[in-house]
Amino acid sequence: MVQPAMQEIGRLDLSTKRNLILLQVAGFIVLLAAGFLALQAAILLRPDIPAEASFTLSGSEGLAAIAAALAVLIGATTVLVAVHEGVHALFFWLVTGKRPYFGVTGFYAYVGAPPGVAITRNRYLGIALAPLLVVTLAGLLLLPAVPLIALPPLLLLLILNAAGSVGDLIASCWLLRYPPSVLVGDQGVAVVVIRPA
Numbered sequence: 001m002v003q004p005a006m007q008e009i010g011r012l013d014l015s016t017k018r019n020l021i022l023l024q025v026a027g028f029i030v031l032l033a034a035g036f037l038a039l040q041a042a043i044l045l046r047p048d049i050p051a052e053a054s055f056t057l058s059g060s061e062g063l064a065a066i067a068a069a070l071a072v073l074i075g076a077t078t079v080l081v082a083v084h085e086g087v088h089a090l091f092f093w094l095v096t097g098k099r100p101y102f103g104v105t106g107f108y109a110y111v112g113a114p115p116g117v118a119i120t121r122n123r124y125l126g127i128a129l130a131p132l133l134v135v136t137l138a139g140l141l142l143l144p145a146v147p148l149i150a151l152p153p154l155l156l157l158l159i160l161n162a163a164g165s166v167g168d169l170i171a172s173c174w175l176l177r178y179p180p181s182v183l184v185g186d187q188g189v190a191v192v193v194i195r196p197a
Contacts, residue, residue, distance in 0.1 A: 006118070009182070010193035012174050014167050015105060027166040034162035038155045045144045046151065076156045080135075084164055085111045087131040092186075095123050103188045108167075112188035121175055121193075124184040128172050132165040 014023060042049060085102065088111040092100035098114035113119060119127070139158040146154055171191045175184065178193050185192040 006183070006194045006196060008192055008194050010178065011190060012171055013190040014171070015189040019170075023167055023170070026170060027163045030166050030169070031159060031163035034159045038158045038162075041140060041143060042151060042155055045140075046148075048148060049151070072153055073156070076153050077160060080157050080160050080164065081109050083135060084131040084161060085109050087134050088127060091127040091130045095119060095127060101188070105189055108164075110188045113186035118183035118185045118194055121178055121180050121182050121184055124186070124191075125172050125175060128168040128175075129165075132162065132168060135161040 013019065089100045089102070092098075092111060092113055096114055096117050096119065098117060100114055101112050103110050103112060136158060139154060139161075142154060143151075175191065175193070181195070183194050185194055
């Protein structure tokens with residue numbers, strides 16, 4: 001059977017200067033919103049959180065606390081990137097039956113669809129939004145169960161995952177302008193919409 005020729009009808013390249021600025025601004029807004037929502041969820045689901053916390057650190061104790069906070073931030077970010085991109089990879093593999101590819105560009109990592117594979121729009125939307133939904137749901141389920149000391153890193157992971165999903169959210173919103181019948185090719189930093197010529 002001869003495959004029909006395909007025609008590109010749209011492209012969203014998130015690596016252009018304009019789109020990188022958009023990602024940064026949108027990411028900051030999502031970071032603030034996710035922070036607010038995560039704290040509200042913690043207050044609602046964890047009545048054991050102390051009503052008032054006092055932090056008065058100085059000298060070497062203050063430096064140790066700052067170093068520990070930085071270590072938690074770096075560790076949480078590393079774990080988050082691996083989990084976020086791993087969820088994308090798992091869903092690409094489940095949908096296509098082929099191994100996706102991993103890449104790094106600038107300051108972010110990405111997973112792309114297997115080369116030469118195009119996916120229907122709605123399946124692509126599921127793959128794009130899977131890390132935001134899976135990590136958020138898992139985090140909310142863990143929120144009431146983790147020890148109080150593990151609450152800040154868990155909240156940090158939820159907040160950073162939401163902010164780190166901004167590219168997925170932008171691509172998903174952009175794709176909604178196309179009918180479900182189109183095919184989507186993922187090139188890691190660019191999303192291409194195609195249809196038979």
